[in-house]
Amino acid sequence: MSATYRDIKAHLLGKITQGDWPPGSLLPNEVEIAQQFGCARATVNRAMRELADDGLIERRRKTGSRVRMAPVREARFSIPIVRHEIENQGSEYRYSLVSSAVTTAPDWLRARLQLQNNAQVLHLVCMHYANGLPFQHEDRWINLAVTPDAQQATFTEIGPNEWLIAAVPYSTAEISFQAAQADPALAAYLDCQQGDALFQVERSTWWEGRAVTFVRMTHHRGYRMTTRY
Amino acid sequence: MSATYRDIKAHLLGKITQGDWPPGSLLPNEVEIAQQFGCARATVNRAMRELADDGLIERRRKTGSRVRMAPVREARFSIPIVRHEIENQGSEYRYSLVSSAVTTAPDWLRARLQLQNNAQVLHLVCMHYANGLPFQHEDRWINLAVTPDAQQATFTEIGPNEWLIAAVPYSTAEISFQAAQADPALAAYLDCQQGDALFQVERSTWWEGRAVTFVRMTHHRGYRMTTRY
DNA sequence: CAGTGGTCTAGACCACCAT
DNA sequence: TGGTGGTCTAGACCACTGC
Numbered sequence: 001m002s003a004t005y006r007d008i009k010a011h012l013l014g015k016i017t018q019g020d021w022p023p024g025s026l027l028p029n030e031v032e033i034a035q036q037f038g039c040a041r042a043t044v045n046r047a048m049r050e051l052a053d054d055g056l057i058e059r060r061r062k063t064g065s066r067v068r069m070a071p072v073r074e075a076r077f078s079i080p081i082v083r084h085e086i087e088n089q090g091s092e093y094r095y096s097l098v099s100s101a102v103t104t105a106p107d108w109l110r111a112r113l114q115l116q117n118n119a120q121v122l123h124l125v126c127m128h129y130a131n132g133l134p135f136q137h138e139d140r141w142i143n144l145a146v147t148p149d150a151q152q153a154t155f156t157e158i159g160p161n162e163w164l165i166a167a168v169p170y171s172t173a174e175i176s177f178q179a180a181q182a183d184p185a186l187a188a189y190l191d192c193q194q195g196d197a198l199f200q201v202e203r204s205t206w207w208e209g210r211a212v213t214f215v216r217m218t219h220h221r222g223y224r225m226t227t228r229y
Numbered sequence: 230m231s232a233t234y235r236d237i238k239a240h241l242l243g244k245i246t247q248g249d250w251p252p253g254s255l256l257p258n259e260v261e262i263a264q265q266f267g268c269a270r271a272t273v274n275r276a277m278r279e280l281a282d283d284g285l286i287e288r289r290r291k292t293g294s295r296v297r298m299a300p301v302r303e304a305r306f307s308i309p310i311v312r313h314e315i316e317n318q319g320s321e322y323r324y325s326l327v328s329s330a331v332t333t334a335p336d337w338l339r340a341r342l343q344l345q346n347n348a349q350v351l352h353l354v355c356m357h358y359a360n361g362l363p364f365q366h367e368d369r370w371i372n373l374a375v376t377p378d379a380q381q382a383t384f385t386e387i388g389p390n391e392w393l394i395a396a397v398p399y400s401t402a403e404i405s406f407q408a409a410q411a412d413p414a415l416a417a418y419l420d421c422q423q424g425d426a427l428f429q430v431e432r433s434t435w436w437e438g439r440a441v442t443f444v445r446m447t448h449h450r451g452y453r454m455t456t457r458y
Numbered sequence: 459c460a461g462t463g464g465t466c467t468a469g470a471c472c473a474c475c476a477t
Numbered sequence: 478t479g480g481t482g483g484t485c486t487a488g489a490c491c492a493c494t495g496c
Contacts, residue, residue: 004484017399017437029462040486045463056399061463061493070394073308075404078301079458165299170246170285175304176455179408179426197408197426208246226405229308233465258481269467274482290474290482464492473483 003037008047016056016067027057027065075229079175079203081161082128082136082217091130097155098125098189102144109141113204113211120144122151124160127189133220134190140215147212164205164213171207177225178202180218192221199223232266237276245285245296256286256294304458308404308432310390311357311365311446320359324388327354327418331373331380338370342433342440349373351380353389356418362449363419369444376441393434393442400436406454407431409447421450428452 015021033044051057055072059065086093105119122142142150180200187194199219205212244250262273280286284301288294315322334348351371371379409429416423428448434441
């Protein structure tokens, strides 16, 4: 049996990570590698294409494939549903709706989501608890022009995040992370001192070019978001 | 000319995002789609494999391909070199080495990087400025057992991050994000009030199973990290 | 123009796994 | 045990790009 694309990928990766092929150096072309491994060029192509997707090499027609000078370091974070995040760490999840109101979108939200004047939005405030302790405060705005059904949902049992994932499953989003100081209200919700540093995530979600929702999630004091890459 | 894998991928993606194939539903198998488009099965395979890589569908032998119930939303952050981050926003970059010392690794660092007793490390503190304003405070520890050359480098002109990328280009890392309160020293370096909420990134880097470096980067007040997905 | 990667084909065999 | 995806092949043509 001849080499698989995984064998070839592993071989090339080893040459790169162990410094045999330093940044900027030229790799052999597909035909040469195929001959060396006694396999078809398509097999080598898949291995090299995955290395390019992983950010390790750059490929150009005519000039061949080079090891990237500055490896593209991409960290990938899975964006979990908060209930799953809590349950996966072995804690008991509890959800609570704090307030719910239909209003006209405030100016800052209209600008952020490119909404029309007088756009109607549903404003929700919720809390998520892990083993009875405050875990995340959720401040959410839903564009009723895109998901009018949201006005009928009560959100007393299931959170708006899970409801929206079911209603508008495949959307695009912009997400941002920042640090914020606890104001008196957040301090009370999250059981911390006023002025404490809290980890905040904001997300705007779009579907077919229209804004669906904006949410600001503030986590309990000491929360860390971690990943490997 | 028959369909390309991009055509097919776009077609399938449209069916999913527009709700024609709701979460959990079964997609046609590869042979059916190939007949429908009048192309080879390998072409359909590539389109569907990419949709699976993107987290939109789940593929299993015998049972076929289904739209994922909860789309795997993965946000990807490129981890830039701070100099590039500053230059890309059109600001002038300035770097400054605050302190440099060779010491025995403290206990917390030994535990974190799984170092031996009495491991020697280089401890660096640096500042990065954008247009003369504090941008990022860098507190770095380098394992001299893996990169002894670091002891000869002066780090007065180029920062340790860029030096390490050249010395150990392809490594793996664990990264975490959190909010922290400015202590008196950080407040002075970053020109903010003591107690201000600051966005902090910590990263441990490994090469061939050995710890290379640990770094804690604290950003100026108001810093946000943003991406789309 | 010539060298490289990008993609497609028609076919083949195999690995997995629900029934 | 049969249906599905996973992978490989040998060949072909095309697209891009540096010379």
